[in-house]
């Protein structure tokens with residue numbers, strides 16, 4: 001049953017990537033010749049730089065909505081929000097001639113903020129899902145995520161199947177929440193506003209496990225005593241930026257910028273800077 005989840009997710013990811021890139025796979029995008037669709041988008045992005053015609057909520061600005069408690073994709077360093085997504089937004093902004101402004105909000109509010117014109121782009125280690133695609137457009141993907149399971153070091157939970165009937169902590173409205181509620185029953189899933197609140201509950205014995213993206217999981221486990229990550233992965237997914245369905249010009253421009261940033265190695269070097277363990 002759990003194997004089914006992995007297979008289904010991988011399939012959605014592949015299908016999603018194929019649909020999003022039009023042709024070729026998203027992992028090819030570092031090759032020298034961009035896919036046909038990407039070339040067109042890149043050209044329109046270049047045009048946008050010259051003429052500054054990319055429409056945004058506030059002229060000249062790219063307002064990015066995120067939830068800055070998702071290391072290493074976004075987190076606070078003092079009062080500044082830094083991380084992979086912040087740097088990718090900065091690189092996109094540079095390409096498009098837009099100044100990036102980051103707005104921190106609950107993860108749950110990001111899609112609404114973007115779709116109602118309060119922000120231009122959501123960059124939040126956000127997984128592409130068919131459900132979300134009903135409300136928002138996703139850019140081409142720029143990273144892969146994995147849903148991991150964190151347990152206490154002395155836990156009897158050794159596999160995904162052992163989660164049956166246990167209390168599982170998740171971050172509200174994340175894919176970890178959606179899959180766990182689906183697989184193990186809403187009544188067994190405890191939803192927290194922040195990932196670290198879920199991890200805190202685990203170390204206090206209030207939940208038996210936490211399902212969360214692997215990179216924040218690694219960061220939480222290294223900063224919290226007595227926790228470990230299960231070897232078995234729960235699901236594989238693709239991260240992308242979300243942009244309003246009403247702003248396809250911005251979507252094309254962002255995809256163009258992403259294609260260039262993948263081709264010249266910028267995206268990979270940003271990922272490598274923050275992701276130490278693969």
Ligand code: GLN
Nearest residue numbers: 070124125126127174175
């Ligand atoms: N990748 C997960 C999702 O999209 C979690 C993202 C997050 O918490 N920032 O649901």
